[in-house]
Amino acid sequence: MDIAFVSRMGGITRGGGEIWDLKMAEGLEERGASVTFYAAKPLRAGFPEPIEKFEVVPIPTPHLKDAAYAAPKGIGGALAHLDSRVFCRRTTKALRERNHDLVQICSQPHFAQFVDRIDAPVSIVMHGEPYSLWYDVVKPRGSTYELLEAFDQVITVGGAREAIEARVSAPVATVNPGVDTDVFTPGDGTPVDGKxxxxxxxxxxxxxxxxxxxxxxxxxxxxxxxxxxxxxxxxxxxxxxxxxxxxxxxxxxxxxxxxxxxxxxxxxxxxxxxxxxxxxxxxxxxxxxxxxxxxxxxxxxxxxxxxxxxxxxxxxxxxxxxxxxxxxxxxxxxxxxxxxxxxxxxxxxxxxxxFDWENQQDRFRSILRVIESNS
CATH class of the missing domain: 3.40.50.2000 (Glycogen Phosphorylase B;)
Structure with missing residues (x-):
């Protein structure tokens, strides 16, 4: 199976969503799949947090996310929407030049507008309930929930499944994060005496x-x-x-x-x-x-x-x-x-x-197999 991971912030930061993507991708490759990452690359810089072990297709984008956080709500919503739309459009063009069996999107409901241009099943993982300053506040013609209808599969993290399942007809499954317990250890077991x-x-x-x-x-x-x-x-x-x-x-x-x-x-x-x-x-x-x-x-x-x-x-x-x-x-x-x-x-x-990663990786692989068989 040849899988594309679309992780906008994957080469810029290492938050929970980016770690989830990397760990799921590692699990897939260990199980015989081929993985390619599509990640946003700031226009005037390289990748602050390079993605190692995988082929990476850089997508040049303005990277306005930090500016959007700092701006007033209306302006911030417009900046975030512009940044996301540029990334989605350019990523779609890059995806059409390749032949992937499946495309996995990380928390980008805006990608719904481009799904029909991709010749492969498209799933999306949501690390929380969908929300967009642009669609839900600045330009409320419905809600971000409606965008999720475009995807072949919605994967949720944490407690978001119930809210999404109640409002979205697309298939919904949960794959939570884990932790590498061999890396994050108590050290030598000596109690911490400081404060x-x-x-x-x-x-x-x-x-x-x-x-x-x-x-x-x-x-x-x-x-x-x-x-x-x-x-x-x-x-x-x-x-x-x-x-x-x-x-x-x-x-x-x-x-x-x-x-x-x-x-x-x-x-x-x-x-x-x-x-x-x-x-x-x-x-x-x-x-x-x-x-x-x-x-x-x-x-x-x-x-x-x-x-x-x-x-x-x-x-x-x-x-x-x-x-x-x-x-x-x-x-x-x-x-x-x-x-x-x-x-x-x-x-x-x-x-x-x-909370180990291996069980969640097995579950994710099973979900992708179902998507592939139904396509």
């Missing part, structure tokens, strides 16, 4: 990092030796740096910037607790990586997080957007080393037992 709070992710509005800084400000009152480490980058970094400075926390908060995936395991191992402050999430791989590393989690009850974190067993859940809830969870973890060790060990056991 380091860790965040790994993009600096974008949904991560709600202002809340994490606010909560950490309160944590420092009880634990003045505590340190907050923020790993990642994005359009809101300057804003978060300003908030840290305004609160007088520059000596307690460290901006680590972008860190290659190969170096992340050691960062998780050094952390006392992994904290998320998101207002929305789908199926955050960073939580799985932390748990597999034996690092307990404090996270909001949003998206599929309650399906991953067992409250008061492998971590602590709190009501989303609650600074007091986040502060309390972090303080409890930092104050009790036995609690951290217990939750960390249970988190590790759970990930090894339930």
């Amino acid at each position: 380091q709070v860790l965040f790994v992710g993009r600096f974008v509005p949904a991560k709600n990092l202002e809340l994490l800084v606010e909560a950490f400000d309160a944590v420092v009152d009880e634990h003045p030796e505590a340190e907050l480490v923020l790993v990642g980058d994005g359009p809101r970094r300057n804003r978060i740096e300003g908030e840290v400075e305004r609160r007088g926390l520059t000596d307690r908060v460290r901006f680590a910037g972008y860190v290659p995936n190969s170096e992340l395991p050691k960062i998780y191992q050094r952390a006392s607790v992994f904290a998320l402050s998101s207002t929305s999430e789908h199926y955050p791989i960073t939580i799985l990586e932390a748990m597999s590393s034996g690092t307990p989690v404090v996270a909001p009850e949003v998206g599929a997080i309650p399906e991953i974190v067992e409250d008061e067993q492998t971590g602590i859940l709190y009501t989303a957007d609650s600074a007091s809830g986040l502060t309390s969870g972090i303080e409890r973890m930092l104050a009790d080393s036995k609690l951290r060790t217990s939750y960390g060990r249970q988190a590790r056991k759970l990930t090894v037992k339930q």
Whole structure:
């Protein structure tokens, strides 16, 4: 089977969606398939995060995503739509020059307008419920859900399946992410004695990092030796740096910037607790990586997080957007080393037992075989 993976951000960043694509592609090649990636390439730069192991067809695009995040909602919606449309149009042209057995799209419902120009079945994975500033806010002539009708298969991640199945007649299946438990390990098993709070992710509005800084400000009152480490980058970094400075926390908060995936395991191992402050999430791989590393989690009850974190067993859940809830969870973890060790060990056991990539890769392969047989 010859499969094309259309992963717009695959060569630019390594978020959950991009990791899902790469792991599914690796699983397919291990099972005898041939995989080609089609990835957006910024006009004035190379790939910031090159895709290795696979053939890559670069698609030159303006890459306006960061500008769209920073702009007012209406303008941001227009910029995001333009960026996506340019990518979809140019990718379709490139796909028509090849002869793939199946095309797999990563979270690009806008591709619906071009599906009928591709001479192969087209499936799409959605890492959450479909939403577009352009189709749902700026130019609401229906909804993004309607775009999904064009695809031969919709694959969902996390808790999005129920909402999509209720509004879309196309076949829907779920393939969740996993974690490489041989890479993300607790290290030598020595309990962490420090008081380091860790965040790994993009600096974008949904991560709600202002809340994490606010909560950490309160944590420092009880634990003045505590340190907050923020790993990642994005359009809101300057804003978060300003908030840290305004609160007088520059000596307690460290901006680590972008860190290659190969170096992340050691960062998780050094952390006392992994904290998320998101207002929305789908199926955050960073939580799985932390748990597999034996690092307990404090996270909001949003998206599929309650399906991953067992409250008061492998971590602590709190009501989303609650600074007091986040502060309390972090303080409890930092104050009790036995609690951290217990939750960390249970988190590790759970990930090894339930969240490995191989099972999900097998499921994905089975779904693609059905699509191929029905085409």
